[in-house]
Amino acid sequence: MKRLLLIALVWLTACAPQAPSLDAYLQVCYTPRYAQGFSICRTEQGASTLLTTASPWQGAAAPSHLFIRRNNEPLPAHFTGQVIEGEVERIVCMSSSYVAMLDRLGAVERVVGVSGIDFVSNNYIQQHRTEIGDVGYDGNLNYELLVALDPDIVLLYGVSGASEMENRLRELQIPFVYVGEYLEQHPLGKAEWMVFLAELLGTRPRAEALFAPIAERYEALTNLAGSAPRPRVMFNSPYRDTWFMPPEGSYMIRLLNDAGGEYIFSDDGDNRSDVIDLEQAYLLLAEADLWLNPGTMHSLEELCRRFPRLADVEVVKRRRVYNNNARMNPHGGNDFWEQGVVEPDVALSDLIRILHPDLLPNHQLVYHHLLD
DSSP, X not given: OHHHHHHHHHHXXXXXXXXXXXXXXXXXXXXXXXXXXXXXXXXXXXXXXXXXXXXXXXXXXXXXXXXXXXXXXXXXXXXXXXXXESSOSOEEESSHHHHHHHHHTTOGGGEEEESOGGGOOOHHHHHTTTTSXXXXXXXXXXXXXXXXXXXXXXXXXXXXXXXXXXXXXXXXXXOXXXXXXXXXXXXXXXXXXXXXXXXXXXXXXXXXXXXXXXXXXXXXXXXXXXXXXXXXXEEOOOBTTBEEEOOTTSHHHHHHHHTTOXXXXXXXXXXXXXEEOHHHHHHHHHHOSEEEOOTTOOSHHHHHHHOGGGGGSHHHHTTOEEESOSSBOTTSOBGGGTHHHHOHHHHHHHHHHHHOTTTSTTOOOSSOEEOO
């Protein structure tokens, strides 16, 4: 009898599915064309997918992983990342750009919680404020509400380190995934993260079909502006007597270059914002053909009242100052950083219309406006 039991045990063990290692997840489900920060892979035969965020935050030493388990397949051997069972239905978004991506994917109704609901511009979210939980942000997070929302997943981001939510989410056994969209330098790279989110929904083919024409329009616009003269452009405005200049490798400067503009400032190439003094900023403005995104300003009157010395620079006197805050909600949320993330072709059209009006004479500005 003991011999028969031993034989049966050996047989069952041999027939049980063996957990593959992470190295077995080499079958690429989708190859990003512009994004640098994510991958979606599976094994040759399996239906489960491994989602990898290459840099969960700026300077991260290691990637983070999320395993989407399907058909009761075993987890990868020694896997320590996050796990969800099948597709998600209840989502908490810690950034409004994730809301915009889900909206573009036709899944915004799956959002059950957000961070800072007042600053979210999305119409669905605002129309369902009483049903969608505001879990807070920074040091004012409401974990009791988060648990009550019963999310299938929380979409996180890290800045210079792991999100402060990570350890608590582990304790509460609430799955999470880092979305590294904000680290992408190419505008299309940011938008392409909608494919990553669509894998969570089980609708990746739909996302691919949605993204393809966005990329096609963007590339066509870049080609249109490629041979035009390149006006010199200054960015931003003083903040507490300090002027931050975006790095040359940043999203905004890539958008400017693709629109046929020339960044008037040169940095040291470390991809971090540079700080210049007001005197240097004044000299740069004096040489600029255009001034973009001067902080929170909505009019030249407000700009000149705040910074009287800048009122006599030529770019101000010629009324060549534009800001990207044309779509602000009543609480200060800027839709350029929400909906604008998933339609970079529209943001690019705005800049081409500003820099080269003759190239897109019929385009009406969407996210930018002339300060008057």
